[in-house]
Amino acid sequence: MKPFVLIPHTFKYENVKDTISLMYCYLHGDLQTQAGFDIFSLLKGSVSQDLIVNDHIILKDGIYPCVYEGRPCTLFYWLDERSKNRGLVVYNDDKLYMRDALECYLSKKEFI
Numbered sequence: 001m002k003p004f005v006l007i008p009h010t011f012k013y014e015n016v017k018d019t020i021s022l023m024y025c026y027l028h029g030d031l032q033t034q035a036g037f038d039i040f041s042l043l044k045g046s047v048s049q050d051l052i053v054n055d056h057i058i059l060k061d062g063i064y065p066c067v068y069e070g071r072p073c074t075l076f077y078w079l080d081e082r083s084k085n086r087g088l089v090v091y092n093d094d095k096l097y098m099r100d101a102l103e104c105y106l107s108k109k110e111f112i
Helices: 030-035 095-107
Strands: 004-008 019-021 025-027 040-043 062-068 071-079 085-091
Touching: 025 030, 025 040, 030 062, 030 085, 062 085, 071 095, 085 095
Parallel strands: 004 062, 025 085
Antiparallel strands: 004 040, 019 040, 062 071, 071 085
């Protein structure tokens, strides 16, 4: 699977078109700090067409590769106990927040 390309919802990327959102999924840790915001979309061209249904991304619980400005990251994606999608994206070398995201993923933790 090729990595998803992250597009933060900031002025720097306001003119980027053809993106798709992942609701209730957030940038986390150093990635959030560098991006300047926690909400993001994915560049549609980086998402396999078989994962897009009616302009929504359909993912299974899992760990997915991503990239932000050339730097590798990981999306931890899960459904919480109420079947609401959740996710955190962290830089691969951000050990503290990588551990935090993995713990949330494994416990299927609900957050804001």
